[in-house]
Amino acid sequence: MLITAGIAVAIVWNAQSLIDWWRLRGYTPDASIVMLATDTKMTDVSRHLFYVNHPQTLSGSAFSSRCSIGAEKTVILGCYESGDNGIYLYNVTDQRLRGVVETTAAHEMLHAAYNRLSTAEKARIDTLLNNFYMTGLKDDRVKQTIDAYRQSEPSELPNEMHSIFATEVAVLPPELESYYKQYFSNRQAVVAMAQQYQAEFTSRRDKTTAYDMQLSDLKKTIDTNQAKATADRRSIESQSSQLQTLRRSGNDTAYNQLVNTYNARVDTYNTLLGTIRDEISQYNQIVGQRNAVALEERDLTQALSGDPVTQ
Numbered sequence: 001m002l003i004t005a006g007i008a009v010a011i012v013w014n015a016q017s018l019i020d021w022w023r024l025r026g027y028t029p030d031a032s033i034v035m036l037a038t039d040t041k042m043t044d045v046s047r048h049l050f051y052v053n054h055p056q057t058l059s060g061s062a063f064s065s066r067c068s069i070g071a072e073k074t075v076i077l078g079c080y081e082s083g084d085n086g087i088y089l090y091n092v093t094d095q096r097l098r099g100v101v102e103t104t105a106a107h108e109m110l111h112a113a114y115n116r117l118s119t120a121e122k123a124r125i126d127t128l129l130n131n132f133y134m135t136g137l138k139d140d141r142v143k144q145t146i147d148a149y150r151q152s153e154p155s156e157l158p159n160e161m162h163s164i165f166a167t168e169v170a171v172l173p174p175e176l177e178s179y180y181k182q183y184f185s186n187r188q189a190v191v192a193m194a195q196q197y198q199a200e201f202t203s204r205r206d207k208t209t210a211y212d213m214q215l216s217d218l219k220k221t222i223d224t225n226q227a228k229a230t231a232d233r234r235s236i237e238s239q240s241s242q243l244q245t246l247r248r249s250g251n252d253t254a255y256n257q258l259v260n261t262y263n264a265r266v267d268t269y270n271t272l273l274g275t276i277r278d279e280i281s282q283y284n285q286i287v288g289q290r291n292a293v294a295l296e297e298r299d300l301t302q303a304l305s306g307d308p309v310t311q
Helices: 002-024 031-039 044-052 060-064 100-115 119-135 140-152 154-168 174-180 187-249 252-305
Strands: 056-058 078-080 087-090
Touching: 002 044, 031 044, 031 056, 031 100, 044 100, 056 060, 078 100, 087 100, 100 154, 100 187, 119 154, 119 174, 140 154, 154 187, 187 252
Parallel strands: 056 087
Antiparallel strands: 078 087
């Protein structure tokens, strides 16, 4: 039985090697594809998997005809066709998003790697991935990404964790780090690229959130001051009527006693109006800053989607 099993494994291995040889026969990756493999520190093992899938960078409709834009729940723009039938990467050219194509290349290559794991090895790796998710994962953004897959594609969850953890999480348990060494000579190089372009989004979202908090607090202050100004105006108008009545009646003593108080209240009221004008000006300035950041984020999203942005 042991001899038979060994022969069976050898036959399977040789069959896969023969398929790979056939797919790579006459194939020469272009310089940009070689650069992606080099920049992401792919080993000979992962470079082989990458090239077997004849990776291509595509734009516009050429990409969308191959990949469903938005299918990934992370900022990854690419797809792997099972059975090693291709890896397709969206050609992101916005320099603010440098690293997204490289990270996507590594991410999709890892899908090909996962699909080649033996049943026993896949079960072992799945356990390590799930244990890390349950007890070791600290990155809230990555957690939200995994949870989105858990809701929409639970059957693909281990496969996605296999790609996401390797390319987007800096610190992994020793067993996972050891496992991923067969695919990357320096995994941190890929993680750094992912963090770089993710920061372009998170920094803008953080700024937008901070601006929204400022606007909320400032609006409360403006509303409070406007309510006070309205009440003060009514009181001043009432006091003005009282002064006019005193003047018409010739009661100069009472008039003179009240007029100084009235003038002080008018001065305070005018100062409050000036404060409100300054606050409204500040509010409008923050709105402009907030919208400028939101537009930057929208531009980045558009750079990833390839879809026209409506005004």
